[in-house]
Amino acid sequence: MGQHLPLVAAGSTGAELTAGQEGATIRRSVLPGGVRVLTEQMPGLRSATVGAWVGVGSRDETDGHHGSTHFLEHLLFKGTPRRSALDIAEAFDAVGGEANAATGKEHTCYYARVLDDDLAMAVDVIGDMVTSARLDPDELETERGVILEEIAMTEDDPGEVVHERFAAAVLGSHPLGRPIGGTPESIRAVPRDAVVEHYRWHYRPETLVVAAAGGVDHDVLVKQVGEVLAEGGWDLDPDAVPRERRSDAAESDGVRTEPTELTVRRQVEQANVIVGTTGLSATDDRRFAMTVLNAVLGGGMSSRLFQEIRERRGLAYATYSFAQGHGGLGLFGLYAGCTPARVDDVTELMVAELERLADGGITDAELERSVGQLSGGLVLGLEDSGSRMSRLGKAELVLGELTTVDESLARIRAVTADDVRELAADLASRPRSIVRVGPFGE
Template identity: 40%
Template structure:
């Protein structure tokens, strides 16, 4: 049972009590990410996430680390295109202590100039590491090819040039604009009860900020191509197709279709590209859902001489999917796999906290396990065919990182 509470300032709290476990996971979700940035401050959401760990008015960075270590807790954070999350998992006996530290990090981070300069160097290295991993960076290039100059095409990490210009005032002003109560969800899952909502209220229920309506603009999907020559052993190819937004009625049809296409070891792409032809070690597909659109991505890496054959194999696999859809066996097996993955995920307080936080923030609703299973069972060949026609009725965007092929 999920308890929901909206504070007077507009902040939302969702709590799921799981008496059978001894842990509690607390997550602070903020509806802001690289999509909310501009060409001048790209990377600030991710940098801000890092700076939450770099000291408060009363705690040093080492204090934060030692305090979580002293209770056997785990604390972490991440930034995506559309949201940021700061979270901790602790024993149920330490949940109030963990909440106090998280609140201190959220409200009282000092943004010390020396710590900021140190952390900029850390992120410079993170960017360099990313650039040295072509099978990662090619996905950022695909976002640029798919969305052009729209913020959904921005890299989450930003650039060294942007980072150099950030200071304490830059971060505080960004928080003032984006970290408003209406954009924040506190999600809790584990061995606790609704009395914990009152504890959260004590920290988060009274802060206020000037409400500003969202200025996000829906992107137009672009079937562009971006190619980059790089000194690599492999060519790394990504294809992108205009997908479905968060909460779309055909979401489960899309998940099942993608599972058959390239989402598992038994998928058509894996079997055809890797197992039958030996063209790639890594080949897969996945779908990213955003508030108002989505992107289906196909990735594979191969030697540059085999790139034309790889592309041809992928195209033929997609063409067969368009023409014939799924077999009865594929549909049945994928439904059972999806239901199994869903049920297994419920065993983790981390995953429950994450699912509840995202659902509240992006959809403002929660479905029971029985409701989700019913929706999965309702997926049919017809509903999957609608998804196939929606995704593959236009040209794909393309990103390619490969050794120089001119010579």
């Protein structure tokens, strides 16, 4: 069994042999410039996934820069002095690989999955993109139109709309309440100079984490990363250290302290509704109790929401609970999609189930079943190199620690019924917001 890894404490250069599990070996190095490289070598795997994680998300945008983070996700694929956009696409297509990117509220990741023999190419291309994006003015204007179309597509999906409006309803003017992709107004307004400034300020060695899993050699990858970053012209100061991880302290500026109700009118057949409140931060000690609570309340077909609202009453096809943790803040919500005339009834039932959990707790059978569900999901979710790569990146940037599968399972199994009831009571006592999306009248 592997060991617990306090990643935030490691600040020296050079590779450090850390934990291993199921025959895999995890290593971490801090390179000159403060760049961090983490690998999980998985014996027998002929593929590898590599990701360049930049510690910047939509919450980090300042006035005049809103939408820049998502803009950069698009623009980095549009070419560098060494490669055109077509060159980047052909490099991965030629080897049967996959390349993509994702923008979050707190980080951005550019990643590729390739055969192990092609990993050096993937590192070179992604490193070139991250360090040397041209941010061509014509390409920027083209992507402005593409992003506006992407936002319009999201606005046509009531399920996406209800989640975005729920975050805004609960978090108010807090940066975490903003949509990741920006708004049509912010995308139209942001000038190229602001996007370039955002790129130069945040895409730096001390913010970069390179994570790879699968058929990967740590020492070889460290050498490749150092070479591609140097070729990209980054200042790799040997005395530099990684940027400090985001503070765990609760941030409440802008977060709503009163119950909120919002109705968004859309001409659709089914209404979408979320009722919820603030949740736990990503590093809250109660996050494992939250996973159990979520499993019991709305995490599967045996959950209370599913059984009560769908199976017993037939009021909805989809219903579930969810929890999102960020630095210092989180969200917790109950969702259902149902006939518009039934929205109020379904909302009352969801609230009643949360309050019943807060008052009466969970049974021993529910606790045992949820622990089994979460344990199986955790192990099955780490069966591929992509999920293992993501685990490394998030551990470094968000959690500040990397736990082995065995330790994570132990923390889940340590949750008690009292832990769940106390957390449910806390959540049920918080200001509650309700957001509905559907064909409602004035």
